[in-house]
Amino acid sequence: MLKLAKTSLLAVAVMATSVVASDILVTVNGKNITKQDAQAFVAASAPQANFMELPPAEKKMVTERLVEKVLFTELAAQEGIDKKPEFKRNMEKIRDELMVNMWMKEQLDNAIVSESEAKAFYDKNTDKFMEKASMHARHILLENEKDAQDIIDTLKSLKGEALKAKFIELAKAKSTGPSAPNGGDLGTFTQGQMVPEFSKAVWALDKGQITTKPVKTQFGYHVIYLETKTEAKPASYEKVKNNIITLLKQQQFTVKIKEVAKELKSKAKIVDMTEEVNATK
Missing domain, CATH: 3.10.50.40 (Chitinase A; domain 3)
Structure with a gap:
């Protein structure tokens, strides 16, 4: 039984590895470029587009751009771009922005809207959810x-x-x-x-x-x-429920962000330098 279990686990591991490998489009100096990388590249300019559904010539073009990106990144590192003060300053800005964006997303994801809240909103605003x-x-x-x-x-x-x-x-x-x-x-x-x-x-x-x-x-x-x-007639609740939940979550999120911002400002030491400058004139 133990031998069979080990064999099964090995098979699962091999299958998992092959699935990951199947996502790799090309390797550049040992770095993998995957279908996910290509999809992210395409979605940046055309959010609705699907890399896997593009014509072969366009897929090749996207892959070529990603290959060039890896090579340019390596060249920039070789020339010490990442050691320059400007690079480090910009990285700090990106880090701060990323942290705030991720925190904001968590607040939105943690908003909870019950079925009864969504239905009550629908009943009160049926005229806003009309089918043409x-x-x-x-x-x-x-x-x-x-x-x-x-x-x-x-x-x-x-x-x-x-x-x-x-x-x-x-x-x-x-x-x-x-x-x-x-x-x-x-x-x-x-x-x-x-x-x-x-x-x-x-x-x-x-x-x-x-x-x-x-x-x-x-x-x-x-x-x-x-x-x-x-x-024209009101859309059914089931048709618009997800939209209502998203809307109510967004409203909750907006209120919470305002409250948190107000509380943080009340505790922070904030000096308006423009007021001090104006006072000396």
Whole structure:
């Protein structure tokens, strides 16, 4: 049993080592550059980007920059940059800033918001957590007004499913827009997402209606069919709970920081040198 246990532990250790090794992109004079290093480099300029999802050429470019950083760091050390007084002064500033930032983060992380507090805030501020009104529409895009009016004349006597089916058929056959193969389907969108002329026309429609006149925009002339309309409504508590908790933690943090700052100032010996200078003038 003991031998088996040792073997299992060895296997785990080997697996752990291989996982770490798999994160290494390149070594430079014995120093590892990892996927985590590359991700941090990318996130500094593009927070939403993922290094592992970049095209090969961009991955190579990021790795090259990190290799250069290691080599430049070594060169700077060889030339004694870290021994210069200016370097040491700047390191002290970085140390102080890092300490304060880490302390601040701890205060924020330690803030506690209960479920009941979050729910009470939601109940009191429901109107601040609204889901935007949205629409699902189709359109037929034509190059000139006459063609658009002819489409409307063809459709205006139809209603219900017959209208929708004919609209889709004409969109596929006549529309010059990229949505033509999908029957002119524009998907779901909120107010303001479309160009003003289009937005005004579509929001004036009721479900299952088409525009009675061609709608002119920079793209051409549109005939619009409204599939569904969803009015603005309060978002559910579950949807916004995490946002509320974050907001309340931030509020707690702000109050605490002000209180701590006030207490520290009351105990500290603070001499305003500008006042002393002004008094001697």
